Each structure stands twice: as C-alpha cells, then as structure tokens.
Amino acid sequence: MNSTAHPKDAGKETVDMPKWGDFLSLLSKYRPALWIIIITILLGLGETILNLLIPLFTMDMVNQLSAGNLQGMTIALLVGVFIAQAALSGFSIFSMSYIGQYVIAKLRDDLWQRVLGLPVPFFDRNTSGETMSRMTNDTNVIKDFITAHVISFLSGLVSIIGAVILLLTIDWKVTVLMLLAVPAALLILWPIGAKMFGVSQGMQNETALFQGDLGRVLSEIRLVKSSLAEPLELERGQKRIGHLFRYGLKEARIMALVSPLMMSIMMLLLVLLIGYGGVRVAAGTLNGGQLVAIILYMFQIVIPFTQMASFFTQFQKAMGASERILAIMREEPEESNQVEEHDPPATHAAPLQVSDRSKPVWFDSVSFGYSPDRLILRNVSITVEAGQTTAFVGPSGTGKTTLFSLLERFYEPSGGTIYYGTRPLSSYTLKDWRNRLAYVSQESPMMGGTIRDNLTYGLEEVDEGKMNEAIEQANLKEFIHSLEKGLDTEVGERGVKLSGGQRQRLAIARAILRDPEILLLDEATAHLDSASERLVQDGLQILMKGRTTLVIAHRLSTVYNADKIVVLEQGEVTGQGTHEELLATHPFYRKLVHQQWEQTG
Numbered sequence: 001m002n003s004t005a006h007p008k009d010a011g012k013e014t015v016d017m018p019k020w021g022d023f024l025s026l027l028s029k030y031r032p033a034l035w036i037i038i039i040t041i042l043l044g045l046g047e048t049i050l051n052l053l054i055p056l057f058t059m060d061m062v063n064q065l066s067a068g069n070l071q072g073m074t075i076a077l078l079v080g081v082f083i084a085q086a087a088l089s090g091f092s093i094f095s096m097s098y099i100g101q102y103v104i105a106k107l108r109d110d111l112w113q114r115v116l117g118l119p120v121p122f123f124d125r126n127t128s129g130e131t132m133s134r135m136t137n138d139t140n141v142i143k144d145f146i147t148a149h150v151i152s153f154l155s156g157l158v159s160i161i162g163a164v165i166l167l168l169t170i171d172w173k174v175t176v177l178m179l180l181a182v183p184a185a186l187l188i189l190w191p192i193g194a195k196m197f198g199v200s201q202g203m204q205n206e207t208a209l210f211q212g213d214l215g216r217v218l219s220e221i222r223l224v225k226s227s228l229a230e231p232l233e234l235e236r237g238q239k240r241i242g243h244l245f246r247y248g249l250k251e252a253r254i255m256a257l258v259s260p261l262m263m264s265i266m267m268l269l270l271v272l273l274i275g276y277g278g279v280r281v282a283a284g285t286l287n288g289g290q291l292v293a294i295i296l297y298m299f300q301i302v303i304p305f306t307q308m309a310s311f312f313t314q315f316q317k318a319m320g321a322s323e324r325i326l327a328i329m330r331e332e333p334e335e336s337n338q339v340e341e342h343d344p345p346a347t348h349a350a351p352l353q354v355s356d357r358s359k360p361v362w363f364d365s366v367s368f369g370y371s372p373d374r375l376i377l378r379n380v381s382i383t384v385e386a387g388q389t390t391a392f393v394g395p396s397g398t399g400k401t402t403l404f405s406l407l408e409r410f411y412e413p414s415g416g417t418i419y420y421g422t423r424p425l426s427s428y429t430l431k432d433w434r435n436r437l438a439y440v441s442q443e444s445p446m447m448g449g450t451i452r453d454n455l456t457y458g459l460e461e462v463d464e465g466k467m468n469e470a471i472e473q474a475n476l477k478e479f480i481h482s483l484e485k486g487l488d489t490e491v492g493e494r495g496v497k498l499s500g501g502q503r504q505r506l507a508i509a510r511a512i513l514r515d516p517e518i519l520l521l522d523e524a525t526a527h528l529d530s531a532s533e534r535l536v537q538d539g540l541q542i543l544m545k546g547r548t549t550l551v552i553a554h555r556l557s558t559v560y561n562a563d564k565i566v567v568l569e570q571g572e573v574t575g576q577g578t579h580e581e582l583l584a585t586h587p588f589y590r591k592l593v594h595q596q597w598e599q600t601g
C-alpha cells in the first residue's frame with residue numbers, strides 16, 4: 001500500500017506492508033464472545049441455504065402449474081421458506097452489525113487510551129487531524145469490512161458452491177455453460193479490483209489530509225481572519241476538495257466500467273441460458289421448472305461472485321487501515337510501567353503550608369535536544385530551593401520553556417538527571433510526579449466547558465468550600481458573581497469567551513485547588529492593563545507563598561522579588577544568584593535589566 005500513498009505523505013512515518021497475521025490478531029483481540037460469532041455465521045449460512053431452496057421449490061411450483069396440479073403444500077413450503085429466509089436475514093444483518101460495532105468500540109476504547117498515554121514527542125511528530133483520522137476513518141473502514149463483507153463472503157462462498165452442486169443435479173450441460181462465464185468475469189474483475197484498491201487508498205489519504213487541514217484552520221479561525229488568510233485557506237481547501245473530487249471521479253469511472261460489464265455478462269448469460277434452455281425445453285430434454293430454477297441459481301452464483309470482488313478490495317483496505325492503527329499501538333507509551341517505591345501521594349486536602357513536604361529540585365548536568373543533532377540545553381546544573389522562587393531569564397528561544405517541559409516530564413533529558421530531593425524524577429510514576437506540579441502559563445490553556453469544569457479539570461473530588469476559597473484568592477469572585485450562570489457559564493472553545501486576565505486568574509485558581517508542591521509560571525509577555533495585572537499578581541502572590549516556584553520572568557518586578565535568578569543563554573547557564581549579585585557580576589544580565597528598564601520607563 002505504500003506504493004499508492006499520496007505523494008504528500010512521502011517522508012512521513014512509513015507504514016509497513018500490511019500483514020495478514022497482524023490484521024487477524026487485531027480482529028481477534030477485540031472480537032466479541034465466540035458464541036456470538038458462531039451464531040452469526042450460522043444465521044448467515046442458514047439464510048444462504050434457505051435461499052438455495054427457493055429455486056427448487058419454484059421449480060416444483062412451475063412444473064405443477066404447467067401440469068395443472070398445483071399443490072397447496074408446494075406453495076406453503078415456498079412461502080414458509082421465504083418468510084424464514086427474510087427473518088434469518090434480519091437477524092443475520094443485526095448480528096453482523098453487532099460484531100462490527102462491538103469490535104470497533106473495543107478497538108476505539110483501546111486506541112483512545114493508548115493515544116492519551118503517548119508521549120508529547122508523538123504529538124510533535126503527528127498532526128491532531130491525522131491522529132483523529134486514525135481514530136475515526138480507519139476504524140470505520142475495519143467496521144465496514146466486518147459488517148458488510150466478512151460474513152457475506154462466507155455465505156457467498158456457500159451460495160456459489162451450493163448453487164453449482166444443485167445445478168449439476170438439475171442439468172450438468174447448462175452448469176458448464178454457465179461456469180464458462182467465470183473466467184471472463186475474473187479477467188475483468190481482477191485488474192479492476194487492484195485499481196480500485198489504489199483509488200480508495202488515495203481517497204483515504206486525501207480524506208485524512210483534508211480533515212487535518214480543516215482542524216488546523218477551524219481551531220485557529222481568529223488567526224485566519226486577522227491575517228486575512230481566508231482566500232489562502234479557501235484556495236487550499238478547494239485544492240483538497242478538488243483532489244477528493246478527482247478521486248471520486250476515478251472511483252466513478254471504475255464503477256461505470258465494472259457495473260455495465262458485469263451486467264452485460266449477466267445479460268449475455270441470461271440470453272444464452274434462456275436460448276439454450278428454451279431449445280432444450282422445446283426438445284423435451286428440460287422442463288420449464290428446471291429452466292426457471294437454473295436462471296434463479298444463476299443469480300445466486302453471479303451476485304455473490306461480484307460481491308467477492310469487492311471483498312478483496314475491502315480486505316486490503318481494512319489491512320491498510322489496521323496497519324496504520326497498529327503503528328500507533330506500537331508506539332512506546334509515556335509511562336514505561338515502572339513500579340517503584342513511592343512517597344505518600346500528595347493530597348488535595350493538605351493545607352497550604354507546603355514547605356515541609358517540598359524538596360529542592362536539582363538539575364544535574366542536564367542536556368537535551370528535540371533532535372539528536374541539535375542540543376537545546378547543554379550541561380545545565382541548577383538547584384531550585386524548596387519553598388523559594390527561582391526566576392529564569394534569557395533571550396527568546398534559549399530553552400526556558402524546554403527546561404519546564406523536562407521538569408513536567410514531557411521529554412526525557414538526553415544527558416544528566418533531574419532530582420527532587422534525592423530521588424531522580426524517573427523514579428516517580430508520571431501520575432505521582434505530575435500531581436506535584438502545576439503550570440500556569442502565559443497562554444492559560446482552557447478546555448471547552450463551564451468555568452467549574454475548568455477549575456476542577458483533572459481533579460477527582462473538589463470540596464465546594466475549597467473551590468470558593470480558591471476563587472476568592474484568585475480574585476475571580478466578583479467576576480463569577482456578575483455572571484448570570486455563575487460557575488456554570490460556558491467559557492467557549494479554548495476559553496475564547498473570557499478575557500486574558502480572567503483566563504489567567506482561572507488558571508491561578510485551578511493551581512490553588514491543585515495545591516502543588518512545585519509551581520511553574522510562564523509570565524505573560526503581553527502586559528495586561530494595570531487593574532487586571534494587579535488582580536492577577538495578587539492571586540499569584542497567594543499561590544506562590546512558601547511554594548517552590550520556577551518562573552520564566554519577563555517583568556522586572558518578578559526578578560527583583562525572586563530569591564534566585566538563573567540566566568540562560570543558548571541553552572547554557574551563564575549566571576546564577578540574586579538580582580544584586582548578577583547586576584554586579586553579569587554583563588548580559590545587566591544589559592537585560594537596562595533594556596527592561598527602558599521599555600517600562
């Protein structure tokens with residue numbers, strides 16, 4: 001399937017050729033109970049067998065009719081078989097759909113759990129649109145394959161074999177005549193099937209890219225509008241839609257070729273059968289009932305036969321989809337299941353004096369690069385004292401946020417170790433470790449939902465009293481009281497209905513509720529107006545009090561008040577100390593302070 005991948009995909013993660021074993025093991029891992037599968041197969045087979053009986057009874061009926069002695073029993077049998085066949089067909093369709101839906105629900109459950117457990121670098125490499133496409137489109141392809149193709153393939157086989165055997169008992173010469181059509185149909189279907197596979201594969205890739213593009217644009221619609229990029233995005237979208245249209249047309253061309261060809265073969269066969277059969281009936285070597293039965297069996301051979309052609313296309317498509325899903329499943333999860341001795345977990349009920357339970361954070365010769373050929377941090381050694389505020393300053397792109405990401409364990413250092421007290425961070429489970437941190441960033445990310453949802457996001461049980469206290473401390477009380485729906489007000493996608501200051505205060509209240517041992521602050525570069533700034537600062541002061549705080553500082557007042565300042569330049573620590581010490585000894589720091597001084601007047 002690589003050969004059919006869209007050229008745009010070149011250079012992306014390569015997907016191995018689909019393997020039968022992998023595909024089958026994926027299906028069997030998520031299958032429902034065996035008895036459900038057996039019942040479904042039996043229902044499918046039962047329906048097919050009843051279908052095979054209909055021509056036999058019709059033959060009897062025609063013969064009895066032409067002989068003028070139609071028996072009630074024959075009609076009753078025919079009607080009975082019809083009804084039973086329809087009922088079985090209903091049950092069979094339901095149980096096939098059940099299996100398809102079941103497998104897909106289980107697969108999606110597992111996949112979602114795995115996607116959530118993947119490390120941040122995975123999300124750096126893959127766009128959210130692509131991952132979404134794996135979760136929705138690719139799983140759907142597998143569902144359609146199970147629901148519409150697997151069992152009908154089996155019953156199709158039985159139908160063909162059964163019809164051929166019954167035909168042979170009726171008249172072998174006609175059977176042979178009919179079977180001559182098989183190689184002709186194969187000759188047409190085989191190459192077309194392969195072409196169809198390529199087209200549908202391309203269609204799937206295009207759909208994933210289209211979905212990715214839609215997500216990219218819609219999630220940043222404000223940027224699109226303020227950059228006047230609507231025409232650009234319109235053009236890009238139209239290009240993608242155009243590609244999809246062309247794939248659609250390719251599919252249509254193939255269908256336009258296959259359907260009439262198959263119909264013609266069927267019609268030709270019908271004409272031959274009726275012609276030849278008619279002659280035989282006239283000659284008295286075949287009766288009318290037999291001819292009718294032969295024609296009916298012809299349909300029971302040809303129809304499943306054409307369905308089988310699409311089975312192979314769908315099978316390959318489903319294998320391709322499962323390979324892409326398996327590629328995600330094979331990704332190493334973030335937590336490598338280490339089971340270690342833990343400190344007692346931090347509880348949210350603990351009072352705010354945290355200094356007794358926090359320890360210093362020690363970066364011991366830490367190096368890191370997002371790619372092996374470009375180091376962002378080089379031999380960084382810093383001690384962040386417990387209960388104190390350590391400010392990080394340095395030029396843009398020098399690795400301050402990266403340092404925070406390492407502390408949050410979004411990435412692993414490529415050299416050196418980070419310790420909390422005497423324990424390396426890697427000896428904590430991620431859950432335990434991240435429970436000790438809170439990150440209040442300049443962007444203050446929000447989830448769609450209510451203010452309450454955002455305040456308690458990720459926390460299991462939150463006491464209403466504590467929540468009100470946090471709201472008060474973060475200076476949010478007045479704002480929330482002014483809202484008609486109070487805490488149940490929707491914040492909009494990513495909190496667009498809140499102001500920057502409100503978002504920051506909400507993030508502070510959330511951090512107060514989490515009551516972390518270590519606080520990470522990324523100060524806003526864009527200044528809020530002074531009233532709003534005051535409210536945010538007051539909230540922050542309460543949050544930072546007595547807590548181990550690391551702050552990426554952009555404001556002079558923050559560095560003045562910090563217990564320690566670390567200067568980072570091009571990924572290296574070039575100075576550490578108090579404001580006064582650095583001002584006296586560090587030329588770059590002095591320059592930085594003077595620049596700030598000039599900016600803020």
Ligand SMILES: Nc1ncnc2c1ncn2[C@@H]1O[C@H](COP(=O)(O)OP(=O)(O)OP(=O)(O)O)[C@@H](O)[C@H]1O
Pocket residue numbers: 124370376394395396397398399400401402403
């Ligand atoms: N996810 C990522 N993948 C690859 N490179 C990255 C990634 N994130 C950051 N970088 C690169 O790492 C370097 C350091 O970035 P970082 O965000 O840590 O800088 P910073 O000091 O916080 O800058 P600023 O003050 O402007 O926020 C930059 O050169 C950036 O291009």
